[in-house]
Amino acid sequence: MTGLGRIGLVAVRELRAERREPDGIVAAVTFIAVLVLLESLVVGPVVARDADIAPALFWIALAFATILATMRSFDRELEDDALEGLVALPGGRDALFGGKVVAIAVVLAIVALVGGLLSLVLLDLPLALPLHLVVVVVLGVVALPPVVVVDVVLALRLRARAALVPILALPVLVPQLVAASRGASAAIAGDAVGALSWAGLLFAFAVVYGVIGLTIVPAAIE
Amino acid sequence: MIETTFWRGSVPRVRPLLGIVAAASFVVASYMALVWAPTDAVQGDVYRILYVHVPLAWLAYLAFVIVFLASIGWLWTKRPVFDAIAVASAEIGVLFTGLFLVAGSIWAKPTWGVWWTWEPRLVTTAIMFVMYVGYLLLRSLSPDFSRRATRAAIFGIVAVIDVPIVHLSVLWANSLHQLPTVLRASGSPALDSAMLLTLMVSLAAYTLIYVYFMSARISLELARQERSWATT
Numbered sequence: 001m002t003g004l005g006r007i008g009l010v011a012v013r014e015l016r017a018e019r020r021e022p023d024g025i026v027a028a029v030t031f032i033a034v035l036v037l038l039e040s041l042v043v044g045p046v047v048a049r050d051a052d053i054a055p056a057l058f059w060i061a062l063a064f065a066t067i068l069a070t071m072r073s074f075d076r077e078l079e080d081d082a083l084e085g086l087v088a089l090p091g092g093r094d095a096l097f098g099g100k101v102v103a104i105a106v107v108l109a110i111v112a113l114v115g116g117l118l119s120l121v122l123l124d125l126p127l128a129l130p131l132h133l134v135v136v137v138v139l140g141v142v143a144l145p146p147v148v149v150v151d152v153v154l155a156l157r158l159r160a161r162a163a164l165v166p167i168l169a170l171p172v173l174v175p176q177l178v179a180a181s182r183g184a185s186a187a188i189a190g191d192a193v194g195a196l197s198w199a200g201l202l203f204a205f206a207v208v209y210g211v212i213g214l215t216i217v218p219a220a221i222e
Numbered sequence: 223m224i225e226t227t228f229w230r231g232s233v234p235r236v237r238p239l240l241g242i243v244a245a246a247s248f249v250v251a252s253y254m255a256l257v258w259a260p261t262d263a264v265q266g267d268v269y270r271i272l273y274v275h276v277p278l279a280w281l282a283y284l285a286f287v288i289v290f291l292a293s294i295g296w297l298w299t300k301r302p303v304f305d306a307i308a309v310a311s312a313e314i315g316v317l318f319t320g321l322f323l324v325a326g327s328i329w330a331k332p333t334w335g336v337w338w339t340w341e342p343r344l345v346t347t348a349i350m351f352v353m354y355v356g357y358l359l360l361r362s363l364s365p366d367f368s369r370r371a372t373r374a375a376i377f378g379i380v381a382v383i384d385v386p387i388v389h390l391s392v393l394w395a396n397s398l399h400q401l402p403t404v405l406r407a408s409g410s411p412a413l414d415s416a417m418l419l420t421l422m423v424s425l426a427a428y429t430l431i432y433v434y435f436m437s438a439r440i441s442l443e444l445a446r447q448e449r450s451w452a453t454t
Binding site: 160167172209212216 | 346349350352359360364372379380
């Protein structure tokens, strides 16, 4: 079986586990919905509708949702002692990172869809370029998981890891969050070139961290 | 398989001499910065903090690039000396980044009127500081030597991407921060020759201090590793 095939297998296995016990996705969707609702209460409805503020808060919420979903995914592995079995399989160690990233990106796409629709409807955001927004969101959803999966693997089985993972992941995610927020702002405001430029940066970060993760994460899995 | 033969080299023998040279060069650099260099026509004497701020920035970058290279060295060879280099450089890098931020704030208050402002260079530097505090936290929470070194090495490789982001942030975004005055794409440094010489001497002095700190901290880390191996 090729490397891509193994990654696909791990991703399918992960998504099946998520369907059987959807606590990760439920927690992430609920989390982002609560944040969207809180947003207009905390900053006021006028500020919350601002084309710069709404995307920034949305992407920060999505970054936390990524951490939540990824930690839940690895917790499930540890609870079932499944990680040892997966790593022991031929090529399992190499496929773990890729498979997790793909599966968490799919979960995150659902979370982003729900959170995005809630933001657009509840905040009544005027959206000038919907297709450009979709491109930014898709690339943003692909760019966040590689960093978070690396950091969750590094903090695996450590005490205080619930506190450690956000400390490790959020500073590394800053460029992706800036690019995703600016890209979404540009799409909402009707700036096509701006939206696509930020989307390009998101793609570049997804590739860079994807390659780094595929290269070095197998060394970190014990 | 971990290489448990400990590298010693001749560094401990030359360290006292290195310390004397570093201290002497620091005294010379301080004299040049405070007395010899001319007063800036626009900023007055407050600009003199540049002779501390810029070397600290350079060493923060250098320290984190060394962490990156040592991390690759550990993953590649599993020789404990690379982990010792990485932790030494990360600790010194965090110290210098903290001082770099403090020096920048001291300069910003009389120049910009505020201790802190939300502009790209300051924010990305603060993020780099937090990132490497996270690196040290990751190390402190990992009890087993080999696992700690591997986890830290991977994070050291991931985190280095922030170094060029910090440096180039003034070019990429509208920034209050001064643009590069020495390493400029457009040509020669935009700095008076006496000021440039003082800056170069300061850079050399602070780099020697970094090398001295590194040699002392690496020796300490190697002794710790050796002791932990002896007790297990």
